Amino acid sequence: MDSARCVARGLRKAFGDLVAVDDVSFHIDSGEVYGLLGPNGAGKTTTISLVVGLLARDGGDVSICGDDIDAGAKVRAHIGYVPQEIALYTELTAAENLRFWGRMYGLGGSELNARVAEVLDLVGLAERAGDRVQEYSGGMQRRLNIAAGMMHRPELLILDEPTVGVDPQSRNAILTDVERLGASGMAVLYTTHYMEEAERLCDRVGIMDSGRLIAEGTRRELIGSIGExxxxxxxxxxxxxxxxxxxxxxxxxxxxxxxxxxxxxxxxxxxxxxxxxxxxxxxxxxxxxxxxxxxxxxxxxxxxxxxxxxxxxx
Ligand SMILES: Nc1ncnc2c1ncn2[C@@H]1O[C@H](COP(=O)(O)OP(=O)(O)OP(=O)(O)O)[C@@H](O)[C@H]1O
Ligand SMILES: [Mg+2]
Incomplete structure (x- = not known):
């Protein structure tokens, strides 16, 4: 599996008696948008937290671009993680926010400026670069949040329910962004409880319920499997x-x-x-x-x- 950007095997996490993630395995190739689809409490966010190494695993292993996630900062640099909560400075402009994140990832000078322009373009916010984030709509803030996660050109982008609480127009814009990223060769891990989003975006979908991955495949394979x-x-x-x-x-x-x-x-x-x-x-x-x-x-x-x-x- 040379092209695998993310391989998760036998992931397990319990909070007390509650097994939030129970023997979950999947892999994501480059250029592939992989969806974790499941209802509230299914274990999607916990799974992501294990994949990015934010939460200690009780079992299983994760490798990103061939390296073990426990190998440290070098491995994490392969990952762009966009959490459900917005992590932006509202009194700064969009470009200033992105420069901040870029510097955190070690970018500087003309390379930093070029990258800021590039990611703003990718999420369709180039014309609003100089506006302060507090003047942005909720949907635009989410798109800027995604842009921030991409400053360091990650090979794997992880998005946790990026369209929750967003108006239909912004939602569509975010979905278009993600489609474009997948087409550009990035591997994307996308969680949602919206069936329509998984159907539209994801090359393969893992269906989660009560901590377990209960089915996995392309939309066509999954639907075919139930013989309805x-x-x-x-x-x-x-x-x-x-x-x-x-x-x-x-x-x-x-x-x-x-x-x-x-x-x-x-x-x-x-x-x-x-x-x-x-x-x-x-x-x-x-x-x-x-x-x-x-x-x-x-x-x-x-x-x-x-x-x-x-x-x-x-
Ligand atoms: N830090 C924690 N301590 C205790 N229980 C937790 C913790 N984090 C998550 N859980 C529990 O683990 C289960 C899975 O939660 P998780 O947040 O992974 O679900 P989710 O699929 O992301 O749901 P949602 O769609 O609501 O975001 C839930 O029952 C939740 O209450
Ligand atoms: Mg969640």
Missing amino acids: DDRIVIGFDHGTDLSAATDVLNAVAGVRGVTVDGAEATVLASDGRVVLAHAVRDLSAAGLGVAAVELQEPDLESVFLHLTGRALRD
Whole structure:
């Protein structure tokens, strides 16, 4: 695993009787965005704290870019850690904050100035560089917080729920930032309890619950693993012969079942997109009037529900 930026094996951490992280293992390659998805209290932040060496492990080991995390400051320099709380000086400007963090990491002179401009550009704040942080919105502060974690060009960037409490527009901007970073070859460890964020951003997702990694894979692998059908809901024009429509639908290749309720039919199929196209074609060839169609595909929320019997968010 030459390209592995982060390898965590058998991580364990208990607080008294509570096992917050229980035998958690994963790896992240360069250019990969890895998501830890789980509800409040699942153990995401504790896992991250073990990975960056902020919390002592009860078991397991961590290596970053091939070096053991216990090897000290040199290893930690590979990591950019953006905690959930904002760590900025509000009376200083954005550029001043970044210069401060850059100096902490040993940058100086023209290299420091160039890097400040670069990371401001990366998070889309170049035009606000000279504004004081206290004039920033919450979302902009979060983006600057991310920029601060990147000053030293880390190979692994760790973001702990960076969009919590942020308005939709800033949230979208943060997600776009992270997408760009992944595409630039950085390895990213991203925690969230928002299923949509994990679906959009993450190349692979580890689903956490009660301290354990209960499933891991690409979105497609995870959804495929639960073997749940897609559902196509078809609304018909008033007066349509629904028993004829049911016959047509049952004859479409790939259909696993059809139920009718009022003027609506629900079709189960493993490949909903293909079946949907064929169903609409055959219904219209038979002169049966389709008023509306909706495709409902299982998502990571369905996976969590399938594995735990609970919703990701209540
Ligand atoms: N310092 C601590 N002392 C005692 N218990 C702790 C401590 N830190 C975390 N815990 C407990 O460990 C469990 C996991 O907490 P953690 O913060 O890792 O969850 P999380 O997945 O990050 O949740 P959230 O989505 O709310 O941030 C929780 O039950 C929490 O109460
Ligand atoms: Mg947390």
